[in-house]
Amino acid sequence: MKIVRSRESVVMSQKTGYRIRTLIVLALISMLYTVSPLLFADKASAELTLDINHSHIKIDFLYHGSEVSVKGTADRGTDLIIKITSPNGHESLRKKGKIAGILWMNVGQINFENVPGFYSIHSTKDIKKMLDPAEMDKYGIGYSALEKNSEITGISESDRKKWFAEFLKYKKGAKLYSTSVGMIEISEKEGILSYYTKVSWPYQAKPGEYKVTVYAVKDGKVIEQSEKTVLVEQVGIVKTLADMAKQSGALYGIISIVIALGAGFGVGIIFRKGGGSH
Amino acid sequence: MYFYLPVALTSINILIPIGLGLAVGLLSGLFGVGGGFLMTPLLIMLGIPATVAAATDSNQIVAASTSGTYAHWKVGNVDFKMGFYLLIGGFTGGLFGVQTIKILRAMGNADFVIKMTYVLMLGIVGTYMFIESLQSIRKKEAIKEEQKCESKTAKLLKSLPFQTHFEKSGVTHSAILPIIFGGIVGILAAIMGVGGGFLMVPVMIYLLRMPMHVVVGTSLFQILFTCIEVTFLQAYTNHTVDFILAVLLLVGSTVGAQIGAVFGRKLKGEQLKILLAVIVLAVTVKIIFELTLTPSLLLSQAGGQ
Structure with a gap:
């Protein structure tokens, strides 16, 4: 914008040929007036920042979820969207359907490809009102964008909308998808x-x-974005047990059985002593 | 207090699995069933993945049935010999059942057939047990008459080879009989994806004619081994046993099984039978509701059962 404006003023001054000085002065003044706020604004919007209070969530034995504060600065006059998501992947789910007209049973599998396991959107305003649909799809903002980017197999194309709605219901129920x-x-x-x-x-x-991505939105477009990662990791006993279950299943199984047997006998003996009269 | 479950990948208030274990353990000690019919769906409702719920439940049953078997053995109510024959049959039947289910699945619509068979069987067994035990509570003669009627088949069964006396149960059968019955239950349990306690207990009562109190102890003994096998296979092949959840559950269920066993001794065989019949019928009704009411979620995690 800045360049265009200065070119215009130069062309104008060449065409008219006289009162050049006045025009240059006017042009300069107008440039200062029109461009300087833009320059200032550019500088301000460059300051879209994102800070997360802890970027490493440790799942230990007593873990019951966490709280993450997300903060930063943005340009005045922009709306903000904060998106938290895990990488896109594949999910296989069983679907229920009616058999013989009255009985609900599992009737096969649906595969959802290219969907995030976790997805959470927080915005200053309703995202549909602040953002053009094309932008939503481009940046993967909103459930409709997720639907467009996903691939669903195991159902007919005409049922796509219905099953994606069911998928959202399932995910929201599991607290894995949310919006605010x-x-x-x-x-x-x-x-x-x-x-x-x-x-x-x-x-x-x-x-x-x-x-975690923050988007600054103006006039229906994303004008800037900033991104940070949060690592969620198992630690301590939780990690030891999870790794063992995965890597040495046989030993893990034997230990589980031995402890169960021991506990059963142990409690039996305690009760025998406690209730000796029986 | 909340504990994080490393395999189920979720957090749980520890009082819930302990309480749940206590209730299900009580049923085990009383009736000689594993209680998976109650435990698995409740765990799923608490947000535990279906595969983890089923596998962890079998681990928990190992503890509950050990505790229960011990309690019943102390008062001489476990027929180890009968349990052993039933196990041989059950193990073989289980292997067949796993193959059968593959064939059924390949034929398509197997789940429908399986579920319907399960509901019908539970309904019939529950109703029969209910009526039979109600009659025998009202008038003891009913049992005697029945025994006379069955004497022809009894004669036929007596002619089978390998006649063995089962001291604890006070019955004499061909050794083939418990192996065959154990096998049938094993096949059905594997096909339907259930523990088999519901089927094994009536088989022992009505077909092997064992006294109710010995049935409970012997059933627990048999369930113990079945669940050891299932736990190991689940841990080894599917990695779905959650150790922490199993420990929380067994804290409740081992104690529950003891209490159940004590309660059971105070009840008469007929009373136990009629209570079990009511539970079996309640489960049947629950499954019918599940099948006919529109589910709130049409999607669920794959695997399980």
């Missing part, structure tokens, strides 16, 4: 917005790497 509007606190100081929100991190979210 207006939960981001905004404060403004010298043309810069500060945002802050506390996201409750559900214990159902599996270990793995999560991406």
Whole structure:
């Protein structure tokens, strides 16, 4: 914009040929007036920042979910979207259907490809009102974007909408998909917005790497984005047991059985002593 | 207090599995059933993946049935010999059942047939047990008449080879009989994906004519071995046993089994039978509801059962 404006003024001054000085002065003034706020704004929007209070969530024995505060600064006049997501992957689910007209039973599998295991969107306003549909699809913001980017097999194409809605219901029920509007606190100081929100991190979210992205939106477009990762990892006994279950199943099985047998006998003996009269 | 379950990948209030274990253990000690019919769906409801729920339940049953077998053995109510023959049959039957289910699945619509057979069988067994035990509570003669009627088949069974006396149960049968019955239950249990206690207990009562109190102890003894096998296979091949969850459950269920065994001694065989019949019928009704009511979620995790 800056370049266009200065070119225009130069062309104008060449064409007219006289009162050049006046025009140059006017052009300069107008440039200052029109461009300087833009320059300032550019500088401010470059300051879209993102801070996460802990980027490493440790799942220990007493883990019951966590809270993550997400904060940063953004340009005045932008709307914000915070997206938390795990990498896209594949999910196989069993589907229920009616058999013989009255009985609900599992009637096969549906495969959802290219869907995130975890997906959470927090925005200052309703995302449908602030963002163009094309932008939503491009950045994977909103459930409709997820649906478009996904691939569903095991059903006919005409049932796609219905089963994706069921998929959302399933995911929301498991606390793995969620949205919130207006939960981001905004404060403004010298043309810069500060945002802050506390996201409750559900214990159902599996270990793995999560991406937290903040998008600054203006006039229906994403004008800037910033990204951080959060690592969710099992530690201590939880990690030892999970690894053992996966890597040495036989030993893990034997230990589980021996402890169960021991506990059964142990309690039996305690009761025999306690209730000796029987 | 909440504990995180490393295999189920979820967090749980420890009082819930302990309480659940206590209730299910009580049923085990009383009736000689594993209680998977109650435990597995409840665990799934608590957010435990179906595969983990089933596998961990079998681990927990190892503890509950050890505790229960011990309690019943102390008062001489476990027929180890009968249990051993039933196990031979059950183990072989299980292997057949796993193959059969593959064939059924390949034929398509197997789940429908299996589920319907299961509901019908539970319904018939429950109703029969209910009516029979109600009659015998009202008038003891009913049993005697029945025994007379069955004497022809009894004669036929007596002519089978390998006649063995089962001291604890006070019955004499051909050794082939418990092996065959154990085998049939094993096949059905494997096909239907259930522990088989519901089927084994009536088989022992009505076909092997064992006294109710010995049935409970012997059934627990047999379940113990079946569940050891299942736990190992699940841990080894599917990695779905959650150790922490199993420990929480068994804390309750081992104690529950003891209490159940004590309670059981105070009840008469007929009373136990009629209570079990009511439970079997309740489970039947529950499954019918599940099948006919529109589920809130049409999707569920793959695997399990």
